Amino acid sequence: MADQVCCVCGKPAGRAIGQRAFCDEHFESANSQRKGVWRSAWGQVIALVVFVVLVYAVEGFFKPAFGQTALVLAGVVLAIVPALIWMAFFYQQDRLEPEPKGYVASVFILAMLVAAAIWLPLEENFFHLSKWMYADTLTTLLGGILIVGFIQEFLKYAAVRYSVYRSAEFDEATDGVVYATAAGLGFATVLNINFVISNGGVDLGTGVIRIAIVALAQASFAGITGYFLGRAKFESEPLWWMPLGLTLAAVLNGLFFWLRTEITQSTVTLTGGGSNPWYGLALAAVMAGSTAAILTWLIRRNIKSALAA
Amino acid sequence: MDTTTKPSLGDRYSDWAVIVVTLVAVLLGWLLMSNVQSRSVAFEAAGVKALIPAGWLTDKADKGVILHTTELGGSGFGTTYQLEVVPVAGGVLPAQVAGLYSVKRAQDLNTVRVLDQQKVSVNGHDGYKVTYAYVNADPDVTLANVPVVVRGVDYIFVAGDHAVVATYRASEDNYETDFGRFRRFLESLNF
Numbered sequence: 149m150a151d152q153v154c155c156v157c158g159k160p161a162g163r164a165i166g167q168r169a170f171c172d173e174h175f176e177s178a179n180s181q182r183k184g185v186w187r188s189a190w191g192q193v194i195a196l197v198v199f200v201v202l203v204y205a206v207e208g209f210f211k212p213a214f215g216q217t218a219l220v221l222a223g224v225v226l227a228i229v230p231a232l233i234w235m236a237f238f239y240q241q242d243r244l245e246p247e248p249k250g251y252v253a254s255v256f257i258l259a260m261l262v263a264a265a266i267w268l269p270l271e272e273n274f275f276h277l278s279k280w281m282y283a284d285t286l287t288t289l290l291g292g293i294l295i296v297g298f299i300q301e302f303l304k305y306a307a308v309r310y311s312v313y314r315s316a317e318f319d320e321a322t323d324g325v326v327y328a329t330a331a332g333l334g335f336a337t338v339l340n341i342n343f344v345i346s347n348g349g350v351d352l353g354t355g356v357i358r359i360a361i362v363a364l365a366q367a368s369f370a371g372i373t374g375y376f377l378g379r380a381k382f383e384s385e386p387l388w389w390m391p392l393g394l395t396l397a398a399v400l401n402g403l404f405f406w407l408r409t410e411i412t413q414s415t416v417t418l419t420g421g422g423s424n425p426w427y428g429l430a431l432a433a434v435m436a437g438s439t440a441a442i443l444t445w446l447i448r449r450n451i452k453s454a455l456a457a
Numbered sequence: 458m459d460t461t462t463k464p465s466l467g468d469r470y471s472d473w474a475v476i477v478v479t480l481v482a483v484l485l486g487w488l489l490m491s492n493v494q495s496r497s498v499a500f501e502a503a504g505v506k507a508l509i510p511a512g513w514l515t516d517k518a519d520k521g522v523i524l525h526t527t528e529l530g531g532s533g534f535g536t537t538y539q540l541e542v543v544p545v546a547g548g549v550l551p552a553q554v555a556g557l558y559s560v561k562r563a564q565d566l567n568t569v570r571v572l573d574q575q576k577v578s579v580n581g582h583d584g585y586k587v588t589y590a591y592v593n594a595d596p597d598v599t600l601a602n603v604p605v606v607v608r609g610v611d612y613i614f615v616a617g618d619h620a621v622v623a624t625y626r627a628s629e630d631n632y633e634t635d636f637g638r639f640r641r642f643l644e645s646l647n648f
Contacts, residue, residue, distance in 0.1 A: 275486075276634065279528065280493045283512050287493050294486030302479040309472070380471060390471045391478040398482065 155382070157316055170382075174319050188237035189329070189371070189440040193364065193433055195233045200360045200429060207353040219349025226356050227340035230363030231256065231333040238326070247323065251312050252330045259307040259334030267303055267335075268342055271296075288409060293402025297369075300335065301397040304370045307331040308377060321378035321450065325443060328374025329367045336366035357425040364432040365404055368439040372397040375443050379450065400435075407431060494638060497645075500524060503542045505621055508645035510538075510638065528635075534593055534605050536635045538642055539624040551585035551613045552576070554620045558611060559587065566591040567604075577612065580644055584614040590629075608632040612643060621648050 152161045152169035161169030203226070214222060235252075271277055281291040308327045312318050318327065340359045344350050350358070376393025379385055412428040496511040502523040509515070509526055514535075516525040524540035545554055555574065562569055569591040577586045587610065594604040609626040623646060625639040 275490060280490055283493050283496075287489065290489055291486060294482045294489060298479050298482035298486070302475070305475065309475075385471075387470055387474055391474045394475055395478060395482075 157319075186440060186444045188234065190437065191237040192230075192234045192367070193436045193440070195237065196230055196360045196364060197429065197433055199229060199233065200356050203356040204353045207351075207356075212352070214349070214352075216349050219352075220344060222352060223344030223350045223355055223359075224341055226352070226359050227337055227344055230360060230367075231337050234329065234333055234367070247326055248317055251315065251317055252327065255307055255311055255327045256330045256334035256337075258311055259304055259331035260338045262303045262307055263335045263338035264342075267300060268338070270299060282409070285406070289402060289406045291402075292405035293399050296405055297398030297401035298394070300366075301369060301373055301394050301401060304328060304331040304335055304366075305373045305377070305394055307334070308374065313377065313381065318381065321375075321382050322447060324374035324376070324378025324381070325371050325447075326374070328370040328377060331374075332367040332370025333363060335370070336363040339366070354425050357429050361408065361425070361428045361432040364436040365401070365408075368432075368436045369397045369401045369404075371439055371443055372400065375446065378447075383450075404431070404435060495641070497642075502540075504648060505540060505542065506645075506647040507540065507642060509642060513538075533630075534607055534626075534628040536627040536631055537625075538639060539622075539626075540646075541622040541624070543620045543622060544618060545615060545620045547618055549615060549620075551583065551615050551620070554613050554615060554622075555585045555587050555611070558613060558622060562589065562611075567594060568592045572608075579612065579614075580646070582614045582616075582646075584612050587611045587613070605629070614646075614648070616648050621646070 152164075153159060154161045154171035154174050155169060157171060157174060159171045161171055163170045163172060163175035238252075275295055277291065277295070281288055305328075308324070308331050312323075312327050317323070339362050343358065343362075344355065373393050376390055376396075380390050380393075408428045408431060411431065412425055494510075497508040498511045500507045500509045505523060507524070509524065510528070513526045513528050516527075519525075521543055522539060522541045524538065526539075527535040527537045529535070543554065543558075559571065566589075569589055571587060571589045573586075573588040575586055577584050588608070589610070590606060590608045592604045593607045595602045606629045607626050608629055609624060612623040614621045614623075623643055625636070625643075627635050
């Protein structure tokens with residue numbers, strides 16, 4: 149151990165987790181539970197649902213008559229709100245050991261850039277998803293996993309892996325979840341802004357539901373990749389570890405894409421027709437809450453077993 | 458951002474593994490897309506056989522039009538294939554039919570402009586190709602849709618006492634992208 153250096157800061161190491169050596173300071177932080185991160189994850193889910201209900205109620209009660217420009221502007225503002233809610237919760241809960249705001253913002257912006265510069269052109273100009281992905285159930289499911297899931301999750305992974313991952317500030321396993329969630333929200337913000345602009349504005353009530361669904365879903369999938377990234381940095385994981393994490397996030401992304409299509413799709417009956425976006429919001433909230441709970445449990449279990457060893 | 462440690466060999470292999478897995482998945486997805494887009498069903502009417510795209514919306518035949526099929530999904534003008542059988546005098550040339558057909562096109566379509574016309578040969582059938590553009594406005598005046606520019610091409614072949622006109626129409630944005638599939642449809646024509 150004496151000739152080994154800390155895998156975070158490069159100083160002489162005195163402790164180890166698996167085959168990774170740590171100095172005392174980073175051994176402590178690598179085993180930190182960071183309750184604030186999990187509280188902010190839960191808080192975000194609840195606050196976002198409350199926000200959606202409020203906007204929906206206000207829209208239903210006042211029935212504002214916006215022009216198209218105002219609708220676009222309102223939609224763009226709504227698209228940014230999920231990220232602001234998460235940031236507010238995160239910094240409120242994480243003030244004892246805050247991540248540098250600049251780093252979190254950089255990852256958020258980087259994810260926005262890759263979404264706008266890579267994902268949207270690929271989706272619209274190369275894969276033309278709307279032309280073939282809804283041909284049948286199997287195609288929707290497989291296309292959702294192989295194209296939507298893998299590309300989106302890889303881009304969010306890359307936004308973290310090739311920026312903050314090797315920095316000294318990425319010094320806890322939980323940081324993987326924090327930065328990946330920021331990447332997920334950056335990605336979701338661009339998807340939502342693109343949706344608003346390409347539709348020339350959105351109906352505020354149903355638009356805010358879609359915006360919340362996309363934000364919760366993208367943040368949750370990215371959180372899974374972040375958990376695998378965090379462990380990959382601080383523990384000696386096998387070669388298949390990170391591909392497994394990405395595959396898991398991509399499969400969940402594809403499954404969610406398909407399930408949301410199934411449960412919110414339009415129905416036509418003798419008494420009328422329409423779709424119910426609330427089911428999609430319920431699905432996204434349950435998935436985001438479950439993901440946060442599972443990741444919390446996994447990280448606590450890892451810390452216990454690392455300390456016991 | 459300050460970096461502290463260089464990536465270990467394991468980290469680098471893990472990076473490559475992630476990239477390889479993603480590429481393999483996207484390649485499989487691309488194969489799936491190609492498979493779905495090339496699915497077709499056999500069509501036969503008035504002595505004309507063809508393979509038409511599966512899952513498209515096919516209208517009832519009308520006034521010599523034996524096939525009118527439109528792509529579902531997406532928004533705006535749906536890419537459309539049409540087959541029409543027109544009675545003609547024996548010995549008439551495809552270029553002459555094209556001349557008659559241009560009158561009909563001008564009556565049916567808004568602000569149509571012919572962009573190009575030339576002789577072609579498809580699967581050993583000599584024919585005539587006319588490329589054009591027009592403005593498509595939804596006939597339902599209660600819909601506040603902006604009219605769109607549509608590009609089209611008619612392939613005209615003569616077989617005995619009738620001409621077969623294969624038409625492809627797509628919005629300006631989708632014309633080039635969707636043309637490859639129409640080409641396969643055209644090459645499947647048998648009359």
